[in-house]
Amino acid sequence: MLTPERHRIILQLLQEKEVVKLHEFVEATQCSESTIRRDLSQLEKEKKLKRVHGGAALLQQKREELSVFEKSTKNIHEKQLIGKYAASLIQDGDCIYLDAGTTTLQMIPYIEAKNIVVVTNGIMHIEVLLEKDIPTYLVGGLIKKKTNALIGRGAIHSLQQYSFDKCFIGVNGVHIDFGYTTPDPEEAIIKQTAIHLSQQAFVLADHSKLNESTFAKIAPLQEATMITDETDEELLAMYEAKTTVEVVKS
Amino acid sequence: MLTPERHRIILQLLQEKEVVKLHEFVEATQCSESTIRRDLSQLEKEKKLKRVHGGAALLQQKREELSVFEKSTKNIHEKQLIGKYAASLIQDGDCIYLDAGTTTLQMIPYIEAKNIVVVTNGIMHIEVLLEKDIPTYLVGGLIKKKTNALIGRGAIHSLQQYSFDKCFIGVNGVHIDFGYTTPDPEEAIIKQTAIHLSQQAFVLADHSKLNESTFAKIAPLQEATMITDETDEELLAMYEAKTTVEVVKS
DNA sequence: TAAAATTGAATGAATTTGATTGATTTTTTG
DNA sequence: CAAAAAATCAATCAAATTCATTCAATTTTA
Numbered sequence: 399m400l401t402p403e404r405h406r407i408i409l410q411l412l413q414e415k416e417v418v419k420l421h422e423f424v425e426a427t428q429c430s431e432s433t434i435r436r437d438l439s440q441l442e443k444e445k446k447l448k449r450v451h452g453g454a455a456l457l458q459q460k461r462e463e464l465s466v467f468e469k470s471t472k473n474i475h476e477k478q479l480i481g482k483y484a485a486s487l488i489q490d491g492d493c494i495y496l497d498a499g500t501t502t503l504q505m506i507p508y509i510e511a512k513n514i515v516v517v518t519n520g521i522m523h524i525e526v527l528l529e530k531d532i533p534t535y536l537v538g539g540l541i542k543k544k545t546n547a548l549i550g551r552g553a554i555h556s557l558q559q560y561s562f563d564k565c566f567i568g569v570n571g572v573h574i575d576f577g578y579t580t581p582d583p584e585e586a587i588i589k590q591t592a593i594h595l596s597q598q599a600f601v602l603a604d605h606s607k608l609n610e611s612t613f614a615k616i617a618p619l620q621e622a623t624m625i626t627d628e629t630d631e632e633l634l635a636m637y638e639a640k641t642t643v644e645v646v647k648s
Numbered sequence: 649m650l651t652p653e654r655h656r657i658i659l660q661l662l663q664e665k666e667v668v669k670l671h672e673f674v675e676a677t678q679c680s681e682s683t684i685r686r687d688l689s690q691l692e693k694e695k696k697l698k699r700v701h702g703g704a705a706l707l708q709q710k711r712e713e714l715s716v717f718e719k720s721t722k723n724i725h726e727k728q729l730i731g732k733y734a735a736s737l738i739q740d741g742d743c744i745y746l747d748a749g750t751t752t753l754q755m756i757p758y759i760e761a762k763n764i765v766v767v768t769n770g771i772m773h774i775e776v777l778l779e780k781d782i783p784t785y786l787v788g789g790l791i792k793k794k795t796n797a798l799i800g801r802g803a804i805h806s807l808q809q810y811s812f813d814k815c816f817i818g819v820n821g822v823h824i825d826f827g828y829t830t831p832d833p834e835e836a837i838i839k840q841t842a843i844h845l846s847q848q849a850f851v852l853a854d855h856s857k858l859n860e861s862t863f864a865k866i867a868p869l870q871e872a873t874m875i876t877d878e879t880d881e882e883l884l885a886m887y888e889a890k891t892t893v894e895v896v897k898s
Numbered sequence: 899t900a901a902a903a904t905t906g907a908a909t910g911a912a913t914t915t916g917a918t919t920g921a922t923t924t925t926t927t928g
Numbered sequence: 929c930a931a932a933a934a935a936t937c938a939a940t941c942a943a944a945t946t947c948a949t950t951c952a953a954t955t956t957t958a
Contacts, residue, residue, distance in 0.1 A: 401914085402705045403667040420936080430916045435937080437851030450922065452936065521774060523788075528793050536771075536798060538806035543778050548786060556788035556806050651904085680906045686946075701913060701946065802944075904942065904955070906934090912947065 399427060404437055405446075412447055412456045418537075419453040449472050475648075476604040476627045481505040483646045484602055484625055488514060490562040495592045496523055498547035498585075499568035501602045506530065517560055519548040519588055535560070535622055542584070549584040565596035567622065572603045573611035574636060577618040588616035591618050599624055608633060649677055654687055654695075662697055662706045678682040678701040707871055724754075725898075726854040726877045731755040734816055734852055734875055738764060742813040745775055745842045748797035748835075751852045756780065767797040769838055776880035785810070792834070799834040807841050815846035817872065823861035824854045824886060827868040836864035843867050848874055858883060 448457040461618030488511040498520030519537040527534045540552030571579040593599040599622035619641040672892040673786030731754030737763040769787040789803030821829040843849040849872035870889040
């Protein structure tokens, strides 16, 4: 039996069963364990499946880019709620900065304001924005492969040519002492710049981000209104002492 | 048995079975292994099938590649040839500007130079460039929905922060009097700017573009080397009197 | 007829395969 | 919880298959 035929059988079995044992592949293809192992290694390299002890598992990582709205994102439901609320803050005629990242991405489908202009540094945002016929400007700069965000000197320079009514920023940590933080200093500078260029700044942070802090500081809490789904009264009171907090309820 | 008939049989068997062993071809055609091997080599070159160890497989183009590289583009084959040649001009360490558009897009798969940096205003280019691990900068600006190109004041301003060893520009018309032209003045300005920022400028124009002219003027002929697949001697001589012309042969 | 192209056979090189080895991981058992 | 047993694994090897290349014989073409 030829290699591509075996590969086809392997992938087909995986379609049917999600997780398949090595021996099942051997039976289906009538060839040795060694051969199947080699096939699995190769297919794993090609990102067609994931090897697991005892066999192989289906991998649907590719959907991440296609259906950004699917489950691949953590806390997707919370992010959608926060996104929906944030989108409702946009008013007709606003000039908006939308930060890169999955949280702000969730806002776009819910935007209803007319006659707005959006500037973003998120390449993934473009497609969705254009689909809604929203005039979109992209910040220039270096493309960060992992997150598809635009960063670096060029991005900042490019950003400084604009000013905004409102900006919506995603963060990785919100901390009572360290303020808003994110792991990549390059991204932190962009977010910081956007906040300074905006009349009003909003930070979108689901409950998993609260009381967390990561490497690079973006801004102190009071520089932006925080939008979150956290419901712990005590925790919220702590942050409300420092800045404005909007809580989204399901 | 004649060559075209063998080829027909080979392709037909593949239609029926997806993956076919060498020996099955031998049986079906009653000729030697050597002949079949030669046939398979040739048919693979013509992209009619894919050789695999032990036989041949039907080649099923990935949908992604199909959408970007295939039928949506006119003169795809010529553009690939031109793209391949243009890509070979890139040298290790070059800073390159890649204009938006399908022709320049065809270059990317063929780029082999190491340690290069690419700046582009084509959003479609990003994915392909990043896949090849080429550090990529995106020009800022307004996103033109129809072509997914970045245009406008912001784009020019963003572009002027760089300078290039070489730039590769797509055009819609090449005319002995009007020079290089394109329908959208906004795009024309970008292309023009890129040419002025480059040590060497290359215009990619398949034969359908020659002796055509569209609304917005980019630059006179002599400001860029023209890369084309046109083979009419007389026509070429006319352009060669005005500028450097590189002709790609299939 | 001579030159060019095609064909089939022969050669050694390259690839694939299944078995075997000992190492690693998981499960069972005390 | 830990040791033993079982299963699975990666690495290696030799046999078998398949491959590209070459060359002479044949057919086609000029």
